[in-house]
Amino acid sequence: MAVEKAGFQIDDTVDITDVVCPVTFVKAKVALEELDDGQVLSVHMNDGEPVQNVPRSIKEEGHKILKLIDNEDGTYDLIVRKVEE
Amino acid sequence: MATDYAALKKGGWMRQKQKNRFALRVHVVGGHMTEKQLIGVSKVAEKYGEGYVHLTARQSLEIPFIRLEDIEAVKAELAEFDVVPSVCGPRVRTTTACQGSAVCPSASIDTYNLATEIDERYFAKELPGKFKFGITGCQNNCLKTEENDIGIKGAESVDWIEDNCIQCGVCVKACRENAIKLEDGRIIIDEDKCTYCGRCAKSCPSDAYEEHPGYIMSFGGMYGNHFHKGRQILPFVQSHDKLIQLCDACINFFHDHGKAGDRFQNCIAREGEDTFDAYIKEVFEKSEESAAEEASKPLELTDWKLRTDI
Numbered sequence: 001m002a003v004e005k006a007g008f009q010i011d012d013t014v015d016i017t018d019v020v021c022p023v024t025f026v027k028a029k030v031a032l033e034e035l036d037d038g039q040v041l042s043v044h045m046n047d048g049e050p051v052q053n054v055p056r057s058i059k060e061e062g063h064k065i066l067k068l069i070d071n072e073d074g075t076y077d078l079i080v081r082k083v084e085e
Numbered sequence: 086m087a088t089d090y091a092a093l094k095k096g097g098w099m100r101q102k103q104k105n106r107f108a109l110r111v112h113v114v115g116g117h118m119t120e121k122q123l124i125g126v127s128k129v130a131e132k133y134g135e136g137y138v139h140l141t142a143r144q145s146l147e148i149p150f151i152r153l154e155d156i157e158a159v160k161a162e163l164a165e166f167d168v169v170p171s172v173c174g175p176r177v178r179t180t181t182a183c184q185g186s187a188v189c190p191s192a193s194i195d196t197y198n199l200a201t202e203i204d205e206r207y208f209a210k211e212l213p214g215k216f217k218f219g220i221t222g223c224q225n226n227c228l229k230t231e232e233n234d235i236g237i238k239g240a241e242s243v244d245w246i247e248d249n250c251i252q253c254g255v256c257v258k259a260c261r262e263n264a265i266k267l268e269d270g271r272i273i274i275d276e277d278k279c280t281y282c283g284r285c286a287k288s289c290p291s292d293a294y295e296e297h298p299g300y301i302m303s304f305g306g307m308y309g310n311h312f313h314k315g316r317q318i319l320p321f322v323q324s325h326d327k328l329i330q331l332c333d334a335c336i337n338f339f340h341d342h343g344k345a346g347d348r349f350q351n352c353i354a355r356e357g358e359d360t361f362d363a364y365i366k367e368v369f370e371k372s373e374e375s376a377a378e379e380a381s382k383p384l385e386l387t388d389w390k391l392r393t394d395i
Contacts, residue, residue, distance in 0.1 A: 051258045056288040060190055065290030068254045076258070 002040075006069050008079050011039040016054070017046050017075060024050045025057045028080075032063060037084040040066070047074045054078065088153065097170035098156065101149065108139070108149040109159065112171040112208075115182035115200030115220070116144040125166020133159050143217070144181045145171055175345070177207040177216045177336075185222040185239070192222025193283050193298045194239035203237075206329070206384055207336060213343030213352070216336070224282040224301075231315040234349040235335055236303035237328065240281035240321055243294045245272045250293035259288035281321045299323040302331060304365065305350035313350045318362050319369050326380035327373065333384055334368040340386055 002009040014031035016024045028043045035041060043058075045051055051068070055078055059065055064081040071077060090100055097110040111126060118126075126146060130138050135150040151159055160170065171179060180203045183189065185196030203218050210216075219233035223240070230236025250272060257265045264278035265285055272293075274285075281301065286294035300322040306315030322328055335349065338361065343352040353361040 047258075052261070052284075052288075055255045055290070056190075056259060056284075059288065059290045065253060065255060066251070068258065070254065078255075 005042055005077065006067055006079065008040055008042075008066055010042045010079070011035060013042045013044065015044040016050060017044060021049055021053065025054050028054060028058060029061065032058070032061075032080065032082050035082045037082055039082050041080045041082065043078040043080060045076050045078060047076065051076050051078075091174075093156075094173045095176070097172055098151075099147070099173055103150070105153040106149070107151050107153065107156070108147045109151050110141070110145050110147045110171040110173060111163070112169045112179070113145050114180055114204045115197045116184075117197060118146070119167065121166050122168050125163050125168045128166075129159055129162055132162075143179050143219075145179050172209045175214045176212055177210045177218070180204045180208070180218040180220065181228055181233070182220040183222050183227045185220075189222055191225055191287065192239055193241040193296070194220075194222055194300070196220045196222050196228075196239065199237070203332070207332070210336065210384070210386075212336070212339055213345055214339075214347040214349070216339065216349060218332075224280060231303045231306045232308045233303075233306045233315060234339075235332060236306055236315045238301040238303070240299050240301045241283040241286065242281055242297045242299060242321060242323065243274070243283065243286050244297070245274070246293050246295055247271070249291050251291045253290060255288050255290060256285035256294070259284045297323065300328050302328070304335065304361075305348075305353050307348045307350055309348070311348075313348075316358075318365055322369070324373060324376060326376040327369070329380040330371065330376040331365065331368055333379060334365060336384065337386065338364060 002011050012031060012035060014028055016027045019027055032041055045054055055065055058080055063083050066081055067079040069077040098107040101108055126138060126148060130136055130148045133151050133155045134148045139147045139149060141147060180200045182196035182200040186192040186194055187197055200220050217233045218235050219228050219230045220237045221228035221230050224238060230238050252267060252270050254267050257267050262278045262280055264275045266273045283296060286296045302319060302322055303315030303317055305313055307313050339349050339352055342356050
């Protein structure tokens, strides 16, 4: 069941605040693999290194980044649309 | 006939502590070797050496334990595999490089092609002392360019393209210098804080940055008996031809002012850092046309002693 966040329909959510680099990206990547082409994932991540690196790594995998939401509590939600190869 | 050890050293043959044995340093550019070259090195190490090679601190490769009487045979066999001896002593050495934009997602410049060009222009040129170039693709600085007499770091200036921007804010977080603000849907870059690292453009999911690759140079680095971190001196160098003009200027400065055994920084320090800085800034300010003309021709020095032994 999709939920709405910042105007986007979110199909799934993954929390990567409990892991450190490079597992942050791996966890997000695994979550994206579970989705179908065009579905939207929300990635909950910490400030600092994750937010500096994970969006870029996801972009380099070919997925479409839609939005980065600052939760103003030291965490961010990255909204990503899955793009199949 | 007495053995000319100086000539051998110049040609990349380094005398070992063991009598009549030499370690041959082979010419490697930008840290790349082809599989063919590796096979040639492997064969020579097995046949004429002791079955191993040594990887040097500066991306070269040495084959130890070659006998004096085998030197010509080794040269001939290596040549069949496109391997030539490198150099040692007071001249321009191996140009080192990281993998650069050909494979690395962080890099702003094609380090291997630049290393090849620098090598073709300067390799083995005779100077008062050893002279090293190091090239890295970005400010992660994997190659540690400030250790070199001239360090070249890939960088880029960026232009924000408003129409492509989705105001996601990723670049604001990707910037390590806090130089970017997103205010009322507009990106504002603080030019004083920007280090031209390009992380904003690399991270941008919507191609809202136009990238203009360039270079950040450092001068006078050395990490041997005495340490000196190469100094940046100049702002961001945008053009390739200007880069070459600046490299030429450094080689000329060292050639004209260096004493035997100097490193570039020793020469700069003796002439005065202020003097060198003024000189290199003057070259930096020269017209782009003058840089293009200089870069289109080989390096010119009047009493240049060209290497003839390989």
